[in-house]
Amino acid sequence: MMREFEIERQFDIKIEIIKANKGVYYLKTNKGERCLKRINYGPQKLLFVYGAKEHLIKNGFSSLDRYYLNSEGEPYALVNEDLYTLSEWLEGRECDFRNIDEVRIAAETLARMHEASKGYDPPENSKLKSDLGRWPHLMEKRTKSLDKMKDIIRKKSIKNDFDMLYLKSVEFYKEIGKKAISTLMDSNYYELCMLAEQEKGFCHHDFTYHNIILDDKGVTHVIDFDYCKREVRTFDISNFMIKVLKRVDWNLEFAKTIIDSYNSISELNKEEYKVLYAYLQFPQRYWRLANRYYYNEVNWGQNTFTNKLNSIIEEKEKFLAFLDAFKNEYKIQ
Incomplete structure (x- = not known):
C-alpha cells in the first residue's frame, strides 16, 4: 500500500x-x-x-x-x-502511427534525441546500462529458444490452439532468425558499437506511440525513459519502424518517410543500413509473444495470445515483401 x-x-x-x-x-x-x-x-x-x-x-x-x-x-x-x-x-495525446505526418514528426524527434544524447557520462553511483555488442548473442539465444519452446509443446499431452499454431509456424521464424544473425554478422555491427561507445550516446529503447505525446501547442514530448541504455541508434530506429509498420501493412512509404525524416536531422551512414535491416529481419515479435506465453510472463487470456500469434503469422507475406523492397531501396548487399 x-x-x-x-x-x-x-x-x-x-x-x-x-x-x-x-x-x-x-x-x-x-x-x-x-x-x-x-x-x-x-x-x-x-x-x-x-x-x-x-x-x-x-x-x-x-x-x-x-x-x-x-x-x-x-x-x-x-x-x-x-x-x-x-x-x-504532460497534457496531450499519443502519437498516431497511422498518420504519416505524425510519424514524420516522431522520426525527427528521435533523431534530435539521439543527437542530444551524445557525450553522456552517467553519475558515479549509477549503474551503466548497455546492450552494445550483445545483439549477435541475443539473436542466437532467442532463435535457439524457439526450439526449446517446441520441446515444451511436445511434452504436453493435450495441445491447445496456440501450441498447434506455433508448431506449424516455428520453422519459418527460426530460419528468418538465422538469416538475421547472418546479416548482422556480415555487417559492420561491432565497429558501429565501438563508435557508439566513443560517442557515449544512448537509446530510448521503448520509442513507441504511448511514449510520444503531442500537445496542443505543437510540442512533441518523449516520456518513459525506464529502458534507456547505451545502444547503437539503429536499434531505436528499427524498433520504432516495426511499431509503425505493423499498423500500416508493412507499407514501404512509411519506412522511407521515417528514414528521410531521421536523416534530415542526423544522417545515417551507409554501414548502418545493414544493421538496421538485420533488426527489421529478426522475428522479435514472434519470439517475444511465444516467450511470454510459455514462460507465463504476461497474464493474458488464451484467446488474446492465439489472436496475436495469428495476426503475426497472417502478415508473413507482406513482411517478406517489405524486407525485399527495403533491401532493394537501400541497396543492401
Missing part, C-alpha cells in the same frame, strides 16, 4: 487529488499537476535514467518528463522499500 503522506513529506507537496491512470498516478497538488510512478528497478538504474534525462535537457532536448527531486536532492521517494518518481503531468 502506498503511503501518500510519505510521498508528500519526501517531495514537500500536498496531494489534493490522486487517480490511477494507465500504470501511473495523476496527482493534483498544491504545486501543480504531477505524475507519480512506481519503479520496478533499483536506485542505481534510476540514477542512470535520471542522469540521461538531465543530459538531454542540458543539450537542448527538454521536451520530456523531467524528474522532481525529493528534499534530499534524490530523484525518487522511498516508501515501504518501493521507489516512486515524480514528474510534471
Whole structure:
C-alpha cells in the first residue's frame, strides 16, 4: 500500500487529488499537476535514467518528463522499500502511427534525441546500462529458444490452439532468425558499437506511440525513459519502424518517410543500413509473444495470445515483401 503522506513529506507537496491512470498516478497538488510512478528497478538504474534525462535537457532536448527531486536532492521517494518518481503531468495525446505526418514528426524527434544524447557520462553511483555488442548473442539465444519452446509443446499431452499454431509456424521464424544473425554478422555491427561507445550516446529503447505525446501547442514530448541504455541508434530506429509498420501493412512509404525524416536531422551512414535491416529481419515479435506465453510472463487470456500469434503469422507475406523492397531501396548487399 502506498503511503501518500510519505510521498508528500519526501517531495514537500500536498496531494489534493490522486487517480490511477494507465500504470501511473495523476496527482493534483498544491504545486501543480504531477505524475507519480512506481519503479520496478533499483536506485542505481534510476540514477542512470535520471542522469540521461538531465543530459538531454542540458543539450537542448527538454521536451520530456523531467524528474522532481525529493528534499534530499534524490530523484525518487522511498516508501515501504518501493521507489516512486515524480514528474510534471504532460497534457496531450499519443502519437498516431497511422498518420504519416505524425510519424514524420516522431522520426525527427528521435533523431534530435539521439543527437542530444551524445557525450553522456552517467553519475558515479549509477549503474551503466548497455546492450552494445550483445545483439549477435541475443539473436542466437532467442532463435535457439524457439526450439526449446517446441520441446515444451511436445511434452504436453493435450495441445491447445496456440501450441498447434506455433508448431506449424516455428520453422519459418527460426530460419528468418538465422538469416538475421547472418546479416548482422556480415555487417559492420561491432565497429558501429565501438563508435557508439566513443560517442557515449544512448537509446530510448521503448520509442513507441504511448511514449510520444503531442500537445496542443505543437510540442512533441518523449516520456518513459525506464529502458534507456547505451545502444547503437539503429536499434531505436528499427524498433520504432516495426511499431509503425505493423499498423500500416508493412507499407514501404512509411519506412522511407521515417528514414528521410531521421536523416534530415542526423544522417545515417551507409554501414548502418545493414544493421538496421538485420533488426527489421529478426522475428522479435514472434519470439517475444511465444516467450511470454510459455514462460507465463504476461497474464493474458488464451484467446488474446492465439489472436496475436495469428495476426503475426497472417502478415508473413507482406513482411517478406517489405524486407525485399527495403533491401532493394537501400541497396543492401
